[in-house]
Amino acid sequence: MEFFNVLVQYFPSFSVALVETIKLTVVSLLCASVLGVIFGMFKVSGLGPLKLIANTYIDIIRGTPLMVQTMIVFYGLSQVLRPLGFSWSSLGGAFTAGAVTLSLNAGAYMAEIIRGGIEAVDKGQMEAARSLGLPYGKAMSKVILPQAFRMMMPSIINQFIISLKDTSLISVIGIRELTQNGKIIAANSASRVMAIWLVVALFYLVICTFLSRVAKFVERRVSYAK
């Protein structure tokens, strides 16, 4: 019963926090897609220096925890760049720092997804496109990537779900998203701690379940007979 009381009482505040969580996720995923395409292309380019850049980036991101990345971006960069007049507060504060971190983080995973998708397209497709006289870039954008994206859709939505849950860790720098909102409410209401965190969990659960349904739907829609 406590659960429902908490849910009703704090619904408005959790709704605002949910919007923050979604905003953070969507903004980050959009930026991550751009990073993912760039570094994914670097990886399939066959050019040594580009591959090295992409691999270094991906290794650093995959080899360090998101929370530490958040600290480095938010506190570390502030300290180091302060002499140059840089401060996160002038750029939108913790939200921007969080979005930057999550973009960099998800971007590395997206790069791997995109590389996998491109490599999964039959190599005869590139040959056919090139033999028609299309330059590499056009062959990639008009022939390879549209097919690769279809194959990648389920993985991309999966990454969306992962990043959405990762926003929880970004609460450490004080963005009032779902988790942070839970922390603040719980701090003032120790006796209802279980109910509060269950409500937080429910919000994540609902949206993630919804997303995986979307993933299944999209997967069916984009598949075509070869």
Next chain:
Amino acid sequence: MPNKIVVKNLKKSFGGLEVLKGINLEVAEGEVVCLIGPSGSGKSTLLRCLNRLEKITLGEVVVDGHPISDPNVNINKVRENIGMVFQHFNLFPHLTVTENITLAPIELKLMDKESAKNKALRLLTRVGLAEKAEVYPGQLSGGQKQRVAIARSLAMNPDIMLFDEPTSALDPEMVGEVLEVMKQLVADGMTMIVVTHEMGFAREVADRVLFMDDGYIVEEGTPGEIFGNPREERTISFLNKVL
């Protein structure tokens, strides 16, 4: 007649494996050349060197006056003029038949959308598939796919057509429809190089048949000479196996 293709001492290696060991070839305008020979003899590799889908290791390849073995040549421009048809069709599965055909002419700004579409429809009519203009490749049979692939190449108005075993992946009953389209091209005077296992086709339409084995052109001649009176031991033993 001027030579459309000149190949001089072409060598091609994959890693340490030498697949082409010194090929010399001249193809005149309007000539139909069939490449025959056992698997692994280098036929497809030779064909793929002619539009540089394979990097040329050594030697010279001149197509339409462009030395494509020279890395500075604008290979995309040269390729616009060389159609290629693949064993596995390689149609773009995410595009309709019409879009498959119009993609390159539109993207390369050779035609506007409207005239490209009209041209696609004319080409589809020519290969007998006008009613399939709006379907996706997945809904076509193998023979239909290959005819669309030919139409796609023709949309670029190539002077030269390369065919890489165009009927090898087809069910037997569909081979005929593709060969029919190819015969039309021969009749239109297209310069064609065809890697094929269809000896009947080679005999009927080729001006010249080249027998390749182990990275060399072992023997060449008119279909009458190659099929009627082969001189080389290896040609004789290959033809005994396939005829």
